[in-house]
Amino acid sequence: MKPLTKSRFKTALECPNKLFFTSKKEYANNKSEDPFLQALASGGFQVEALARLHYPNGIFIDTENYEYEKAVQLTQEALKQENVVIYEAAFQFEGLFIRTDIIVKTGNTIKLIEVKAKSFNPNEDHNFVGARGGLVSSWKSYLFDLAFQKYVAQKAFPDFKFEAYLLMADKTKKAAIDGLNQLFRIPNNGNPRTDIIKRVNSINEIGNSVLSETNVDNIVNDIIRDKYKYYENLNFEEAITTFKNAYQEDRYLNWPIQFSACKNCEFKATPEQEKEGMLSGFKHCFSKQLNWTENEFNKPNAMQIWNFRGKNLMEENRLLMEQITEEDINIKPEAGRMSPSERQWIQVEKAINKDTSIYVEKESLKQEMDKWKFPLHFIDFETSTVALPFTAGRKPYEQVAFQFSHHTYNEDGTIEHQSQYINNTPGEFPNFIFARALQAAIGKDNGTIFKFATHENTIINAIISQLEESNETDKNELITFLKTISIANKNHAQPWEGDRNMVDLCKVVKDYYYNPLTKGSNSIKAVLPASLNTSEFLKAKYSQPIGNINLSSHNFPANHVWLQLEEESVINPYKTLPPLFDNWEETDLEENVSDMENIADGGAALTAYAKLQYVDMTPNERDEITKGLLKYCELDTLAMVMIYEHFLHDIINKPN
Known part of the structure; x- marks a missing residue:
């Protein structure tokens, strides 16, 4: 049996041609899903566990992914009960196969509930259908996924009435207890699907849940009836038949490329x-x-x-x-x-x-750099959006800042890995400790502060909002400091721009510098190796041990050499660090978790942080992950220093 499953259906919606490649090991796939890391990074396993408390005493259809017939038989047996809750119920119909997160059968009516590690505001009018009447693009694939589930389940059991629901984190709800996100944990080497350790048995033990259910049955029915189409030239049933036949016949669909x-x-x-x-x-x-x-x-x-x-x-x-x-x-x-x-x-x-020569707007770059004040501070944050809150009064998917690295470049050219902060304590909300550590690190002088891209400013805005609602005794002092180094985003009624508002080094790159070796990418993971390959100054300096070039480090020994060559080309320094997870390059992880809730970058770090938070492990393992995180974050800020040095020595101070 080679059924069209809901994950294959979703893949086909992205591009029907992908069906031909998706299960073939010989085709490279940089989105090879690791369910453990996906569940960990998104907090999906916790949302699922909490969702089951909303519908307790369910029958779990515990079968392997490939055991289609067994899963269907166990589901059919459970559905013989008049009233029943089933977790991961399986349905099949004419070569189609789905598993649902939760179904609730009451007589002949079945609620089909899709649990999503996403958040929504139930008070907004256009969560799923926009003001102009079309599906909101960020929800489109999820709603078609749910429509596929309802279609298969309804065809398999035409005598039952299925209604489609989404169950998700509710942005308007606050946790009623401390430690909500520590109530569902994964044992060491455990499976987040089958081995979750629950520290509560009833929804009543947590007070107010931060999840809400929303009925999307009308929208799902409209998808099935072709009011909304994914592809204009293909209706819903046609799409299912086309995808199923092509997949089962192992046929390339030759869908027009886009x-x-x-x-x-x-x-x-x-x-x-x-x-x-x-x-x-x-x-x-x-x-x-x-x-x-x-x-x-x-x-x-x-x-x-x-x-x-x-x-x-x-x-x-x-x-x-x-x-x-x-x-x-x-x-x-x-x-x-x-x-x-x-x-x-x-x-x-x-x-x-x-x-391959660089292009520079030299005069404009010089004018920009002349504004900068020593000592120069280079900072990088690592953050996460945690599905279930740490403490009472917090909302789901709030920003959590758990780590920073900080390099300084002094006027005499000396470079110090000045400070770093990391929080690896399970259940501890780190943001206010983080803010105090940041103030201690960069609050002592008026030197220019650098970020790379807009993320750090977004996080500081979020922490300011959290402080405003807090009872921290030093909140006014912290808010005042944070406002001096940031600019208000549109969520704040009162605008501000600090006199030390961080300079975006990524914007400096975009405005004044183009290096063909980046192939158009402005990611620091592309700009760094391009700069190293281009810069004679960086090659001469960083081919030496860091102890010989007056570069201090918190995480690397004095004999560490950053610049390593392979066939005359510089090896990307990020690829020289040990991976945070077995069999996963850090750059691959960025690709794999970047499409999750509120995640733009830093996928490897937030996945590692989630592991520190939710997986039971030995002190040695905790220490290894922490050391790995510290190394990656230190390289992020050192990379910014190197880009600055490249600008200074290879461009500004170089005779025309």
Whole structure:
């Protein structure tokens, strides 16, 4: 039996061609799901455990993923009861198979409840259907998933009446007790699906739950009746039949390729993977549909252009950078900086000409750098959004800041890993301790403070809001300090901009500097190795042990060397660190958890933090994860220092 499951259905909605690659081990897949890490990072296992307390005494259909018939038989047996709650009930119909999170059978009526590790505000009018009448894009795949579940269950049991619900974290609710997020834990080496340790047995023990149920049956019915379509040329039942037949017949659907979907396709093989014999689904599609050969695949293409939408290029088969014109980019210059469109065109020109030299707006960069005051402070935060709150009065999915690293660059050129903070204590809400440690670290002088991207400012805004609602005795002092280093976001009624508002080094890169070795990426994990490969200064300095170059460190020995070469090329320093999880590169983890609730970056760190919080482990294991986190965070701020040094020594102080 090779059924179309709900996860395969969701994959097909992203792009029907993916069905051909999805279960084939020979195709590279950079989104290979690890259910343990996914459940850990999102807090999904906790939300699921709390959801079951809402519907207690359920029958758990405890079978392996591949035991389709057994799961269906156990479900059918349980459904013979007049009234019953079932966890992970299984339904199949003509080659379709689903498992539901929770069903509640009362007579002939069955509530089909999908538990989501997401949050919503029940008081908002347009959570799922927008003001213009279309499905809200961020919910579309979840609602189609639920429609697929209802469709299969209803077909399997036409005499029952199924109603579709979502059960999720409610943004308007606050925890009634301390330690809510410590009530559901995973034993060491345990399975978050089957081995959860529950420290409560009744919803009454936790007071007010932070989950709420919402009826989405009308929306789901409208999807099944084709009021809402995922693809305009395919109705709901047609989609199911098309996907099922193609999957079972192992047939490539040859679905028209789309710019954004192909740009983000997970079935791309790296050169290293191809050397190992792995195949690329991306290449399969482009060779079939556009007749591309290795010649085209080896040329730079439009999907590599930073922040580029590529309208009509697919239809016109103009996807190579050499086919892109200035009109495609629609260049709009801006005074004193590279505009986004200018940056795109610079990327295209350099790629076509195989020009790896950097492009710099030197005078503008110098004017910017002349404003900076010593000592320079480089900071990086690691954060999480925790599904279930730490303490009474907190809401689900609030921002939690558990770690920072801080480097200083002094006027005499000396560099210190000045301070660091990490909280690895289960059940302790860290934000206010974090804020005090941050004040102690960077509050003693008026030196310029650097962040990379906007995340740190977002977190400081969140902590200010949390402090305003708190009873902390030093809250006014902390708020005053935090406002001096930040700017108000739109959630705050009273605007502010601190006199030491953090300088965004990522914005500095975007405005004044382009390095072709980044291939358009502005991630620090791309800018750092590109800078190291380009900079003669960095190569000379960081090829020496850190003890020889007056660089202090909290986490690396004096003989540690940051710059290592492989075939004349600098190895990305992030790849030289030990992985935080077995079999997972840190950069792979970023890809895998980045689409979860409120997660933009730092996927590896927040997953590790979740493990520290919710998994029972030995002190040695806890210590190893903590050490790993400290190393990664230290490299993040050292990377910022290196980028600054590259600007200073290879650009500003270098004669024209």
